[in-house]
Amino acid sequence: MRGSPPGYVMSAFDFDLFVIGGGSGGVRAARMAAQRGARVALAEMLGPDGLGGTCVNVGCIPKKLYSYAAHYAAAFEESHGYGWEFPALPLPAAQGALPGAVACGSADQRVKPVLDWARLKANRAHEIARLNGVYDNLLRGSGVTVLNGFARIEGPNTVGLATLNADGSPGHQTFTAAHLLIATGGTPHVPHFTGREFVITSDAVFDLEPFPRRLLIVGGGYIACEFASIFNGLGAAVTQLYRGEQVLRGFDDEIRHFAAAEMVKSGIDLRLNADVVCVHQTGEGLRVDLEGGSQVLADAVLYATGRVPNVQGLGLDTVGVALGAKGEVRVDEHYRTNVPSIYAVGDVTGRVQLTPVALGEAMVVVDALFGPAAGKVPRSMGYDFIPTAVFTHPNIGTVGLTEAQARERHGDITVFRSEFKALRHTLSGSSERTLMKLIVDTASDRVVGLHMVGAEAGEIVQGFAVALKAGATKAVFDATIGIHPTAAEEFVTMREPVRR
Ligand code: FAD
Numbered sequence: 001m002r003g004s005p006p007g008y009v010m011s012a013f014d015f016d017l018f019v020i021g022g023g024s025g026g027v028r029a030a031r032m033a034a035q036r037g038a039r040v041a042l043a044e045m046l047g048p049d050g051l052g053g054t055c056v057n058v059g060c061i062p063k064k065l066y067s068y069a070a071h072y073a074a075a076f077e078e079s080h081g082y083g084w085e086f087p088a089l090p091l092p093a094a095q096g097a098l099p100g101a102v103a104c105g106s107a108d109q110r111v112k113p114v115l116d117w118a119r120l121k122a123n124r125a126h127e128i129a130r131l132n133g134v135y136d137n138l139l140r141g142s143g144v145t146v147l148n149g150f151a152r153i154e155g156p157n158t159v160g161l162a163t164l165n166a167d168g169s170p171g172h173q174t175f176t177a178a179h180l181l182i183a184t185g186g187t188p189h190v191p192h193f194t195g196r197e198f199v200i201t202s203d204a205v206f207d208l209e210p211f212p213r214r215l216l217i218v219g220g221g222y223i224a225c226e227f228a229s230i231f232n233g234l235g236a237a238v239t240q241l242y243r244g245e246q247v248l249r250g251f252d253d254e255i256r257h258f259a260a261a262e263m264v265k266s267g268i269d270l271r272l273n274a275d276v277v278c279v280h281q282t283g284e285g286l287r288v289d290l291e292g293g294s295q296v297l298a299d300a301v302l303y304a305t306g307r308v309p310n311v312q313g314l315g316l317d318t319v320g321v322a323l324g325a326k327g328e329v330r331v332d333e334h335y336r337t338n339v340p341s342i343y344a345v346g347d348v349t350g351r352v353q354l355t356p357v358a359l360g361e362a363m364v365v366v367d368a369l370f371g372p373a374a375g376k377v378p379r380s381m382g383y384d385f386i387p388t389a390v391f392t393h394p395n396i397g398t399v400g401l402t403e404a405q406a407r408e409r410h411g412d413i414t415v416f417r418s419e420f421k422a423l424r425h426t427l428s429g430s431s432e433r434t435l436m437k438l439i440v441d442t443a444s445d446r447v448v449g450l451h452m453v454g455a456e457a458g459e460i461v462q463g464f465a466v467a468l469k470a471g472a473t474k475a476v477f478d479a480t481i482g483i484h485p486t487a488a489e490e491f492v493t494m495r496e497p498v499r500r
Pocket of ligand 1: 020045
């Protein structure tokens with residue numbers, strides 16, 4: 001073992017830790033364990049191009065890049081109020097003729113900005129490939145043995161790896177390890193219906209060809225809402241269907257309604273209590289028949305109706321790893337499965353499906369198995385006050401309890417609320433509004449929930465999450481000086497409760 005962690009006895013296995021899956025949780029666990037001196041292998045079924053997992057390849061990162069792209073459409077439009085003009089010069093012929101160019105913005109006689117979808121996709125792919133390389137270097141630089149292939153657990157300490165030989169024929173290798181870590185993530189789930197083969201999931205949406213001028217999105221979770229905002233901003237006519245009463249279940253009710261109203265205002269055709277019966281390919285595009293008899297024509301249909309744990313073919317039944325009702329790997333508070341040598345972290349455990357959570361869980365496992373970093377105590381994970389953002393337009397940022405959860409947990413709560421038009425939009429011409437909300441446990445004065453719909457909500461809420469985690473009271477918020485003029489200062493200047 002390279003510089004064994006203190007108190008750790010070198011095992012007779014090929015590795016001390018074998019990580020299955022090169023996503024957020026797997027890469028972090030492998031890298032940190034190797035840095036502590038453990039002998040680590042990591043298998044990724046997609047090879048070097050898959051390193052970074054869902055987040056890097058088909059999740060957080062490309063989505064945020066497309067969200068930035070989409071924001072430009074509004075920015076071009078809004079800049080006129082600030083004195084900017086784009087003189088109506090003819091576009092260079094080559095630029096106007098770019099394949100996939102899409103008109104965006106609504107300027108009448110002004111030049112319309114056009115989106116070069118092909119360029120956006122290529123630039124995104126280039127950046128993702130760069131990140132894949134960064135992950136590869138980080139792993140190898142830490143001394144992790146990176147293996148390409150589909151891993152299958154063959155015993156409590158044994159992993160079989162299906163690989164491809166140099167001549168393209170299938171190969172197989174077997175490895176042993178003192179500990180196995182399942183970090184295989186999740187995969188999109190599409191229900192069964194006629195025409196299912198015509199729809200796509202978030203995995204394919206980033207590379208759609210051609211640009212979908214009419215996009216139908218099915219689902220009401222954060223992924224569905226984010227793509228609705230993104231493609232609406234990029235210039236598609238977006239219809240979003242959700243079978244429930246309101247999108248973004250689980251978020252604060254007022255925030256859900258406010259965000260949904262803003263999305264509709266921005267041009268998304270949001271249809272609630274609506275569901276798909278079947279999808280047919282026609283000469284005019286995909287015809288989607290809805291319950292109740294109406295139809296929608298679309299160039300692409302994106303299903304964002306949830307994700308399921310990636311456990312197929314992993315061999316969990318062979319070793320008797322227990323699964324939960326939704327197929328998630330069941331773990332205890334130390335992320336250990338019922339098989340003592342096998343651990344699991346991240347989306348495959350079906351808990352909070354966010355990259356920073358997978359990273360945090362991975363660190364807990366590494367600290368427990370190989371000891372904490374020098375001078376540190378072993379980490380633990382708290383699931384309270386996990387901040388999160390939804391990159392709709394405008395963004396949602398949230399940390400802590402919803403109003404309903406706070407009422408249930410604390411009984412007597414005090415709610416502060418502020419709704420306004422951000423200073424930026426006084427000249428921009430945009431009718432976008434901002435909502436901020438604080439929920440206080442009346443007895444302790446502790447702020448137990450903080451929610452926002454508005455520009456850069458994620459950036460703003462991250463800082464406040466530290467305050468909530470530290471147990472800040474409303475009195476501390478009141479004593480905090482605002483930064484003027486910002487939208488964020490509103491969180492420290494709300495004085496009058498709206499209800500108790
Ligand atoms: P993953 O990152 O999914 O990694 C699992 C890896 O295991 C994959 O690379 C897979 O190829 C590999 N694998 C699977 N089975 C095997 C096998 N048998 N052998 C070898 N390799 C295998 N989270 C955020 O925090 N913020 C966001 O803004 C955000 N946006 C998202 C947007 C979208 C569209 C999606 C889909 C997700 C988003 N997420 C976001 C969630 C985030 O991506 C996940 O929570 C995170 O990637 C989970 O990490 P993980 O390590 O559990 O799994």
